[in-house]
Amino acid sequence: MRLLTIKQCKPGMKLAKKIFTEDGIVLLGENMELTARLIARLEECNVQYVYIHDPRTEDINNDTLISEETFRVAVKEIRKNFSLMMEPVSTNKGATRPFIAKPLKDMMGLIIDDLSSNKDAMIMLMNMGIVDHYLYQHSLNVCVYTSLLGMSYGYSREETIHLGLGALLHDIGKTKIDVDILKKPDALTKEEYEEMKLHTNRGFEILKDEPNLPLSVAHCALQHHERLDGSGYPRALKGNDIMEHARWIGIVDSYDAMTTSRVYSSPMLPHLAMEHLYAGSGTLYEQWMLAHFRDKVVIYPIGITVKLNSGETAVVVDYDPSYPQRPIVRVLTNEIGEDLTVPYEINLSRELSTMIVKVNDAAL
Numbered sequence: 230m231r232l233l234t235i236k237q238c239k240p241g242m243k244l245a246k247k248i249f250t251e252d253g254i255v256l257l258g259e260n261m262e263l264t265a266r267l268i269a270r271l272e273e274c275n276v277q278y279v280y281i282h283d284p285r286t287e288d289i290n291n292d293t294l295i296s297e298e299t300f301r302v303a304v305k306e307i308r309k310n311f312s313l314m315m316e317p318v319s320t321n322k323g324a325t326r327p328f329i330a331k332p333l334k335d336m337m338g339l340i341i342d343d344l345s346s347n348k349d350a351m352i353m354l355m356n357m358g359i360v361d362h363y364l365y366q367h368s369l370n371v372c373v374y375t376s377l378l379g380m381s382y383g384y385s386r387e388e389t390i391h392l393g394l395g396a397l398l399h400d401i402g403k404t405k406i407d408v409d410i411l412k413k414p415d416a417l418t419k420e421e422y423e424e425m426k427l428h429t430n431r432g433f434e435i436l437k438d439e440p441n442l443p444l445s446v447a448h449c450a451l452q453h454h455e456r457l458d459g460s461g462y463p464r465a466l467k468g469n470d471i472m473e474h475a476r477w478i479g480i481v482d483s484y485d486a487m488t489t490s491r492v493y494s495s496p497m498l499p500h501l502a503m504e505h506l507y508a509g510s511g512t513l514y515e516q517w518m519l520a521h522f523r524d525k526v527v528i529y530p531i532g533i534t535v536k537l538n539s540g541e542t543a544v545v546v547d548y549d550p551s552y553p554q555r556p557i558v559r560v561l562t563n564e565i566g567e568d569l570t571v572p573y574e575i576n577l578s579r580e581l582s583t584m585i586v587k588v589n590d591a592a593l
Contacts, residue, residue: 230291231283232532233271233281234589238279240265246280246291277496280532285561285572289546291531294350294373295343303372305366306336307397314404314435330441330565333397337376337390344377349550352377352526364411365404370485372397375477381525394442395449395474399482402432402450429454445474453478456513477505480506480514480522498588500528502555529556536587540564543575552578558585 230245235334240263257267263281271279272385280291295303310329329511344350352374375396379389383583403411410421417425432450434440452475453581455461457468461479471479487502497505503523528543529535535558536542555578562568575583 230280230289230532231286231534232278232280232291234278234528234536235268235276237589238263238268238271238281240268242281242310244279245282248276286532286544286546289532289544290571291353292347294377295340296354297415299339299343300369301334302339303369303535304365306332307368311365311368311401311404314401315383328440333394334390334441335373337393337397340373340376341386341389342391344373344380348404350377351548351550351553352522353530364400367485367489368397368400370489371399371478371481374481374485378477378481378522378525391443391445392474392477395446396478396481398432398436398446399433399449399453399478400428401435402428402430405431405435426454426462445472448472449475449478453482455479456509457515458512459511465499476515476518480518483514484522484526498528498533498564499526499530500588524553527556529554529588534589537575537586538584540587544564546574549576549578555581560561 233242242263244257244259244261244263247255247259248432250256255588260282264415265545265591293300310333313329371537372393376389376393379392384392406425410417410425413421429451433447436450437444449472451463452466455464455466455475456479457476459465459467461471484499484502484506487497487505488499489496501527506514506519506522510519514541527548529545529548531545533545534542537558537560541560541561541564543560546559547557547558549555549557555576557574557576557578559572559574560569561572577583577585
């Protein structure tokens with residue numbers, strides 16, 4: 230299994246993983262043979278990466294953080310409950326809107342059970358092969374990544390659920406923002422940007438009186454764009470005035486935004502997104518939180534093509550949880566670009582003189 234950019238794909242290649250719509254519906258199944266028309270269509274849908282079969286890497290196993298069944302349940306619940314928030318409140322006497330806490334807490338239980346089943350679980354990109362990534366998938370990504378961080382940091386199951394709910398609902402206020410602004414492919418005007426920033430306040434207003442949701446969840450929606458140095462919004466809070474859960478979510482929200490395909494930008498690979506986050510260490514984000522986050526992120530996705538300082542080309546096949554920045558790679562071609570008859574593997578956590586210098590032909 231190889232992870233290729235859509236521009237590297239050629240007719241005749243076969244998908245190694247399903248491609249989903251953001252609603253969790255399978256758009257293209259595993260083993261589907263790509264045609265020029267399908268590749269063009271995926272480009273139109275802003276799919277940037279796909280997994281394809283390659284006999285030299287068929288044994289590579291890229292385990293997902295959550296099961297496909299949990300993914301389907303989560304997407305269904307997120308879509309349903311976010312859609313409820315988009316509907317105007319009924320003025321009919323006695324009409325009520327269904328409460329969202331119970332189904333979302335049940336969903337969080339499934340996510341935490343999946344994450345708990347692997348004590349060495351690491352943060353790996355979840356948005357590969359998702360068409361039209363917008364609000365729902367971003368909310369799920371931030372929820373799963375942040376929940377994993379909370380568990381590994383040592384939060385109790387109950388506090389992790391509260392943290393995960395805050396992460397899941399951090400952008401709920403965007404359901405009250407004009408979709409033309411949310412999906413605008415060009416830079417926002419000053420007025421549009423000010424409107425966009427209101428999603429934090431609107432999220433707080435939606436969640437603060439929601440029965441059976443802790444108030445901390447509403448504060449996550451309000452504070453996830455606050456930054457340590459006071460440069461954030463909506464209240465320009467500083468340091469410990471920003472609640473701890475919101476500080477975790479602020480890091481993960483930024484990371485997922487950078488590593489996700491948007492209508493106005495192409496996704497960064499994790500190692501580049503991490504560099505951008507560290508540029509704000511101690512000013513925008515907590516240093517100790519970033520350090521914990523860094524140690525839980527697989528910065529080179531399994532299946533991706535890398536070039537080594539030896540000139541050889543390899544594919545990332547696995548990682549050591551103790552050294553996620555130094556993966557295990559399988560060398561496929563020599564320094565002059567010739568395919569090896571017998572590929573071999575290098576554990577970069579042990580071979581410290583061997584380094585990755587390019588990812589997908591882009592220099593580090």
